[in-house]
Amino acid sequence: MSNQQDDAQPARRRLLKGLGLLGGAAALGGGCPFHAAAESFSPGTVTPNARQQVQPFYGQHQAGIITPQQASMMLVAFDLLASDKADLQRLFRLLTQRIAFLTTGGPAPVVTNPQLPPMDSGILGAQIAPDNLTITVSVGTSLFDERFGLAAHKPKKLQVMTRFPNDSLDANQCHGDLLLQICANTQDTVIHALRDIIKHTPDLLGVRWRREGFISDHAARSLGQETPINLLGFKDGSANPDSHDAALMKQMLWVTDDQDEPAWARNGSYQAVRIISFHVEMWDRTPLGEQETIFGREKLSGVPLGMKHERDVPDYSRDPDGEVIALDAHIRLANPRTPETDSSLMLRRGYSYSAGISASGQLEMGLLFVCYQHDLEKGFITVQNRLNGEALEEYIRPIGGGYFYVLPGVADEHHYLAQSLLEA
Numbered sequence: 001m002s003n004q005q006d007d008a009q010p011a012r013r014r015l016l017k018g019l020g021l022l023g024g025a026a027a028l029g030g031g032c033p034f035h036a037a038a039e040s041f042s043p044g045t046v047t048p049n050a051r052q053q054v055q056p057f058y059g060q061h062q063a064g065i066i067t068p069q070q071a072s073m074m075l076v077a078f079d080l081l082a083s084d085k086a087d088l089q090r091l092f093r094l095l096t097q098r099i100a101f102l103t104t105g106g107p108a109p110v111v112t113n114p115q116l117p118p119m120d121s122g123i124l125g126a127q128i129a130p131d132n133l134t135i136t137v138s139v140g141t142s143l144f145d146e147r148f149g150l151a152a153h154k155p156k157k158l159q160v161m162t163r164f165p166n167d168s169l170d171a172n173q174c175h176g177d178l179l180l181q182i183c184a185n186t187q188d189t190v191i192h193a194l195r196d197i198i199k200h201t202p203d204l205l206g207v208r209w210r211r212e213g214f215i216s217d218h219a220a221r222s223l224g225q226e227t228p229i230n231l232l233g234f235k236d237g238s239a240n241p242d243s244h245d246a247a248l249m250k251q252m253l254w255v256t257d258d259q260d261e262p263a264w265a266r267n268g269s270y271q272a273v274r275i276i277s278f279h280v281e282m283w284d285r286t287p288l289g290e291q292e293t294i295f296g297r298e299k300l301s302g303v304p305l306g307m308k309h310e311r312d313v314p315d316y317s318r319d320p321d322g323e324v325i326a327l328d329a330h331i332r333l334a335n336p337r338t339p340e341t342d343s344s345l346m347l348r349r350g351y352s353y354s355a356g357i358s359a360s361g362q363l364e365m366g367l368l369f370v371c372y373q374h375d376l377e378k379g380f381i382t383v384q385n386r387l388n389g390e391a392l393e394e395y396i397r398p399i400g401g402g403y404f405y406v407l408p409g410v411a412d413e414h415h416y417l418a419q420s421l422l423e424a
């Protein structure tokens with residue numbers, strides 16, 4: 001199912017939308033200078049000027065959730081140095097201003113006085129291109145402690161991430177008052193955005209932990225047509241709910257009026273983040289058949305075992321003993337596809353990471369698992385509890401992450417992030 005807009009010319013509209021060339025025109029305040037170039041695109045071709053892709057910043061929801069996955073991402077968790085609500089307001093106004101600028105692009109601000117530090121890091125040159133940048137801002141449960149007087153406004157399901165049985169959580173890579181998910185076509189744009197924000201908030205934010213992730217360029221350019229492959233060599237994201245289906249997103253992704261949540265939180269979403277390390281050396285010595293049994297899908301094609309196409313939907317009622325897809329296969333536990341488990345849907349937006357070697361000389365690689373849902377307990381926590389003890393556990397180890405609440409979007413230039421919370 002798709003929304004009305006997409007029904008007009010589905011493939012072309014989605015492609016242009018994903019390239020940011022539809023919303024981009026509005027964000028740039030009129031005719032889109034790249035429209036002519038867009039005319040000659042067809043799915044699968046390389047974008048001639050990907051640096052000019054714009055994802056609109058203003059809207060009901062923040063960008064970076066249903067936005068087609070960009071190739072590069074960074075997760076940065078912060079502790080707030082702000083000490084009162086006035087500081088907090090200043091921080092969110094500043095963040096709004098920086099994100100609005102960085103996602104639109106423009107000339108890098110110039111300082112000519114050699115006695116002063118430059119206004120911009122300079123790493124993108126004289127012109128800051130939007131490069132499909134999104135910066136998604138979410139807050140942790142610690143924001144609602146005694147510091148800012150916000151306790152009464154905490155989203156009902158927001159909580160501290162506690163340990164699951166297979167976890168080896170490192171306290172230095174967990175939680176945070178604030179999380180930025182920064183995504184763009186290229187890593188230099190992501191790094192530039194981070195440095196810009198840190199430069200503008202020295203008395204307000206301290207970095208707590210940070211991770212960089214990636215998906216392949218060609219998967220990113222395909223705008224969801226090609227599923228990214230994770231570092232275990234399996235397509236990851238095939239069975240995601242259709243993010244073009246606005247009715248479905250309203251039902252499972254966005255917090256809506258009919259939920260028992262504070263009014264300010266409407267149009268936000270719960271975000272679960274997990275840094276999951278892989279034992280890739282051991283995995284690469286595991287027979288193909290065993291790997292496929294563990295996931296319940298064919299390795300290269302991503303097709304569910306016993307089926308024909310990647311997006312085919314398994315009917316587990318016809319395989320009650322797990323002869324085709326094992327009862328403890330990852331996809332079967334994650335989504336048993338029964339009416340009772342329909343409420344645990346989530347939208348996954350994971351990225352691979354690769355970060356040197358461990359003290360014992362093993363490759364440090366894994367998955368930055370990120371998922372969004374309208375109810376953290378019905379979504380991530382329920383699904384993770386079903387996955388506890390799965391066959392995959394032998395090869396993976398969650399080491400960090402946290403639970404966050406994605407703030408509602410910013411309506412226009414007269415509003416700022418978290419305004420509904422701070423003025424509630």
Ligand SMILES: C=CC1=C(C)c2cc3[nH]c(cc4nc(cc5[nH]c(cc1n2)c(C)c5CCC(=O)O)C(CCC(=O)O)=C4C)c(C)c3C=C
Pocket residue numbers: 230232234235236237238239240274276295297330331332334335346367369380383384387396
């Ligand atoms: C609690 C939620 C989940 C965690 C944590 C998780 C970790 C994880 N997943 C993979 C690889 C794959 N996951 C796949 C499907 C899938 N995973 C989850 C949830 C979690 N995964 C869901 C809800 C689903 C969809 C199930 C379905 O509807 O059939 C797949 C198959 C392809 C796909 O649909 O994406 C792969 C591959 C890894 C490597 C991992 C942590 C190490």
Ligand SMILES: [Fe+2]
Pocket residue numbers: 330334
């Ligand atoms: Fe999964």
